[in-house]
Amino acid sequence: MVEEEIRAVFAAAGAEGRLHAVPIGAGAGEAAEVAVDADESVVLASVVKILPVLEFARQVAAGQLDPRERVRIAAADRLGGWGTAGCADDVELSLRDLAHFAMSVSDNTAADLLLARVGLDTVRLLAEELGLTGIRIVGGPRDVLESMLDEVGARTEGEFAARWPALPDERKRRLAVLDPARTNAGTPREITRLLRLIWRDEAGPPQACAWVRELMGRQVFRHRMVSGFPDEVTVAAKTGTLPGLHAEAGVVAHPDGGRYAVAVFARTRELTATRPAVDSAIGAATRISVDFLRRGLR
Template structure:
């Protein structure tokens, strides 16, 4: 059974995995691969797909000028990729914030974009798209501040000292790892979001196309991409937190077959980098898509 094979892949990597895969062009209720597809999951940076979709919709509606300039200052920097890790202030456009938020998961870019489009509008968008199990509580800055407060750290430097000394059971109780207290969804709802974007049903066609184009630019190729042959293209978005490894995207083959896949893995080890788990994400996605292709879907 395909679901059991997927569970074995994750068990071999020392992880528990949840997955949903479905052809982009089919209607709900058609053939699918589902392993815990309706269980709540932390979505971490996968939330940026919804954020950038709302940005693209506002641009298409004439509510935002994508060329509007934004300055990323020291107060905005969270560390990590893109402008979040720059040593000096950076000025760029709103559309470049969206590019960095997706392509390298730039947290500062995502925060500034969220401030411009509005948290409430992103929440309303989730409801409009029928994502009833999706919760958006805030952006990367909100996630960081919740971690600082729960650890009792005044700033990031103090957090860096306190966090490693915490016992693992205390780390696991942080709200950022609990789908009931942070940005969360289900594997099935994430593939629904992707299918709507790929079918131009999540907003104006130009907005959906913009999101698809940005997801094709993602720099990280170690999860979903690792499971598929060179001729397949993968447009995706990763998400990572201690002990949580995830990616959601659309895999397209030269024959036109396209498949929305979302994979969420949890490990007992709270390391943020686990190459064997990354490989399991790609391998499990390939098993699911191969099954759907064998069905002729």
């Protein structure tokens, strides 16, 4: 069975994987799927950024926000990660550029400021409106970071980085950010439902959905899903990474028009953020699931 093949791919990489894959488009029935523990709750990590960006796009389409509105990012605003986190000086961006950085390089600061502008409660209501009852949002990137610092007893990111290596693994695994019951969480099936809604223009006005699709297509990280496919196959996606957690959710598009929503969440015993073998396994598992769906739809 294809599910067992996928489990074996992750096991060979020293991980456990949860996956859901479904076709998108006319004639793509709900029954066609690949599901590996697809209804198990998982930590979303930065995959959750799709929702506030979608809400931002909806508010822009409704005329509630001006995408050109300027936001100044000072040192106190910056969180760890990519993008503006590495800037030495204050930065000023538009709201739409915050969305661009949040999706293209998973900029935590940009995502946090965008979430503050559109409203955390509004994003929760969006998930409810879309019927994503299995998704829970407890906060933004700043909330996640502050919970990690508090639990480790660190005052700054630098102090956290110094203390982290000395912590026993069992204590690391007890962190709230690694527990689906205490942090932003959902299921692989709920995430592919979200992607389907966006790609079918059913998650909001068509221009809002199109904008989110475009932003997801700008993601620069090519080491997970993309690694499983040849160049002519495109992937628009969003990664998520925490110690011991490697995830990506996106849509795989073949030149013949076939499109497939896939959400993959892999966990390892080793609590590291960099595991090339696991990243490659995500690409391989995505390819296996999409190939299976393509065979079944022909």
